[in-house]
């Protein structure tokens with residue numbers, strides 16, 4: 001079954017490296033919907049490289065206002081104009097380093113939808129929350145605030161347990177599937193729910209074969225050509 005696989009290149013690659021890597025992925029045939037999320041400076045170059053070849057483009061963030069006096073920020077309408085169809089919002093690294101909360105993320109989702117971008121809303125519990133048995137309560141609260149007054153048909157959810165991101169310690173695929181079932185119950189069956197957190201060429205299939213997992217958000221492994229090739233082909 002066709003899944004959604006997003007490559008989150010974070011700030012790992014230079015603009016030049018991102019364009020070169022996109023060019024290599026361009027030559028591959030994937031049964032899945034593959035979406036590349038380079039950093040802002042590489043969006044335009046990657047767009048030109050993948051144009052017409054089936055790969056889609058995603059930004060890693062936008063600002064919560066449409067346009068205005070916001071020095072250093074990037075507008076959703078602008079990234080739409082340069083060919084982006086998706087935007088990752090609320091990634092745990094932005095929640096940590098840019099102190100974003102779900103009220104702000106909710107505003108960003110609204111701006112994204114207005115710009116006709118599909119938001120990829122990231123949710124996930126930390127290790128303390130997981131160990132105390134409160135993971136679902138945390139996710140439910142993130143969903144409630146993040147999706148306030150938003151039509152859930154227009155979005156993608158990425159479930160990314162914070163303790164699994166970049167640690168090499170992925171969630172157990174069967175446990176992830178159970179969490180996805182909860183999330184799907186909350187957002188509705190037609191909203192895709194992706195798993196993210198230390199996905200690699202060894203474990204990806206165990207996630208993709210779960211009933212409630214509609215795809216993957218892949219960080220580090222998506223910057224390594226041979227490894228990501230195995231995941232998407």
Ligand code: PEP
Pocket residue numbers: 008010160164165166167196197198199217218219220221
């Ligand atoms: C991510 O940043 O969204 C992510 C899942 O990273 P990694 O695959 O490197 O854990």
